[in-house]
Amino acid sequence: MTTTQTTDIEPIVETAATASHAWAATAPAERAVVLSAIADALDAEEGTLVPLADAETHLGRTRLSGELRRTTFQLRFLAQTVRRAAFYDVRIDRADETWPPGPRPELRRYRTAIGPVLVFAASNFPFAFSVAGGDTASAWAAGCPVTVKAHPGHPRLSRHTARTVSRAIAEVGAPAGLFSLIEGEQAGVQALRHPRIRAAAFTGSITGGLTLARIAAERPEPIPFYGELGSINPVVVTPGAARARIEEIALGYVASLTQGAGQFCTNPGLLFVPADSPLAERVAELLHEVAAAPMLNQRIADAYLAVAHKLATRSGMQKLCWPQDPASLAPRLLHTTLEVFRADQEAMAEECFGPLGVVVSYDNLTEVTAGIVALPGQLTTTVHAEEDEARSNPILALLADALTDRSGRVIWGGWPTGVAVTHAMHHGGPFPATTTPAGTSVGTAALERFLRPVAYQSWPQHLLPPPLRDDNPWGIPQHRDDS
């Protein structure tokens, strides 16, 4: 890992702040052109970017090439969302002398950019959650300049991505302050404390995220901190589903658990199965056939092995699939009963970042529901059930309530990995899945994290921002209270 440090963040953050008002005030069409130009520039560099990423992350060129496509799609999809301009949420209330609680003045409200944003890049998605990833793209879309703190896991890729982005911004004539890259933990903390930074986003570990969240909260002017921290993404298989589709479920689980060496925040680390089903054994068999895959870096591999060892040595935990070589990065499967799990839930529900699953066998779905309720917040929860079973068994509705209560995305009969970039995606959840349960870091709603409302009272037309004017020069949606 690099130990490069950006020594002076001051001019970098000041340049971002200087670009802030102008970028927030760009017309949607203009802002969309910049996002698309950055996407085009990144696509054009695929031949350099993907090999660099592969050398630094070992994720393989096929996956990385797909991830780059996803990243540039995300930029263009956000560009389209910017053009639609619904996110301004324009509300116009005319003055009304007869308003029931007393005369009201004219009020015009919209949501504008919050100001310069600091993004902490993640290691496991060197494109999609890194320099020009979802946090950066959605902050740009909201009208915010972005400073990215590079992840030390892929410094050369980060720098080449940054050069590509900056060149695209210059070529399209947008202000240079729209984007900057800084390196080093200290520089990241300095930027997070800088008064000109108005929001921050982070994807990574619970420990790292909480440290940064505390720094953001302890500033003289605290700022919103959107951290996506950790999740074990429980999956519940009902007796009916285990009977009807054991092979499909076992194959699906193993594929989701081992994809990308298990290095996904949506990795399904916890699997609840009926005690009388051979599902756990079938998963173990299939898992034995999956080869060890290289992990992102030595630090992550070491952490995987350490947490795996810690989980395996809990009393009542049994190894269903475990490599003989303790240093092997091969997939691992542990097993315990719901009774043991519930008695030791805090330790047994620790996230193991990598290809390790914990199977919990249960006798009673009501007890599973109680176990879910006691879990920390999750990005996703999943249930595999049969539709007729769901119609006849009222416990399933209670289970669904519990899953919804504890997670931001509830999946029926699928798998949590593979987070689609769409309007309806929510990639967030109760703490610690995210530090702010209303925020998502994937999908078009992600840009809403970087907006704040402002109301203009009795303001002259020619001084109003364009979204609020009666002549509506940008032709955007305006909601008028003419009821």
Next chain:
Amino acid sequence: MTTTQTTDIEPIVETAATASHAWAATAPAERAVVLSAIADALDAEEGTLVPLADAETHLGRTRLSGELRRTTFQLRFLAQTVRRAAFYDVRIDRADETWPPGPRPELRRYRTAIGPVLVFAASNFPFAFSVAGGDTASAWAAGCPVTVKAHPGHPRLSRHTARTVSRAIAEVGAPAGLFSLIEGEQAGVQALRHPRIRAAAFTGSITGGLTLARIAAERPEPIPFYGELGSINPVVVTPGAARARIEEIALGYVASLTQGAGQFCTNPGLLFVPADSPLAERVAELLHEVAAAPMLNQRIADAYLAVAHKLATRSGMQKLCWPQDPASLAPRLLHTTLEVFRADQEAMAEECFGPLGVVVSYDNLTEVTAGIVALPGQLTTTVHAEEDEARSNPILALLADALTDRSGRVIWGGWPTGVAVTHAMHHGGPFPATTTPAGTSVGTAALERFLRPVAYQSWPQHLLPPPLRDDNPWGIPQHRDDS
């Protein structure tokens, strides 16, 4: 002040939690009926509530009767917003095998209630920001049960309001857990730490708010804390406006500053005037004629006098209107120059809760803009300018940018007190005006603070919540991505 303590909050919060799922799942029409029934019950009790409020707050029956009307209007206005059901923000993306970054599953997302909410009542609006005030009403509207921690400044009113609310809830057949009242600081802190509480709202002092915000952040599962803390609501009068409308501005300022004995979070505590204008003297003359008004309670009166004394003794501060009796609650006016103010800004911009204004005279609007930029976040900022002046003077655009950057509501030619309850109102701002700059505690957008998104992936129709179903049983707005 009372020292009554609710001794056991456990059963109270548990009852709220038990009501949580059912209330979140009520149809909009049903939820609206409950809100309206509570409004009706409060109106019917006006004859008891207003005298009780007057006895405990000294705000006068006319104002209190108007405030009660505003409070019940707010409940009915939110009921209407619930019926419109736009706040669910339903997004439905069909499954798409051809989605560019890879096949996507069906996704249906909406915003649902965050769970049981704890509201800390304020003292200065015993109806509108207290037991059944804006925070409570908007949390109910979002689908959340509410526990209110009563303000000790009006305990008898709080209890009678609570009884009225609970009776209305019972009569309309809604679950009792929808509402509860607790008393005492300790009980409030215990409730804030209770794992079943999922969000909290507060209106009050910076010190109190920050203490509670820290407790919310340090829970094992931190929760959103919406605090509305403090604001001095700067007003800038341009040279043109001071020449054209000196009498109108002086009268307006004095009325806004002294309304309700200055006990408003939108009180205009800071007035920038041109150095060559006699505006400050005219304000002082008018202020001399305003009689002292009783304040809410002794603690608030003592704090007013202490902060007033502290401000008056800053070097370079001059008394323009000051009662001879140091214990008098009469209005006060201080004056300084922009140069002195900027050199001592942190101390001179301290909020003085009560009828005290600080007039800052300036030579140069650019310097005023720099002073505004250096202020902490505000609920409101106001400019009095002439329209032709705004057309010809580019500095006014920069001033408008600065006002927008530092506040949630920017007012042209009006006064910040009198916060209208409308769709476009934003009553929030950068820290410390509010702890979460995107949240408002007045207007229909206030309910958005108590929602969180959940996405359902590939879920069977009959198990989906009604807002997400294709048959749309509630007939609410659904956005489909059929592009």
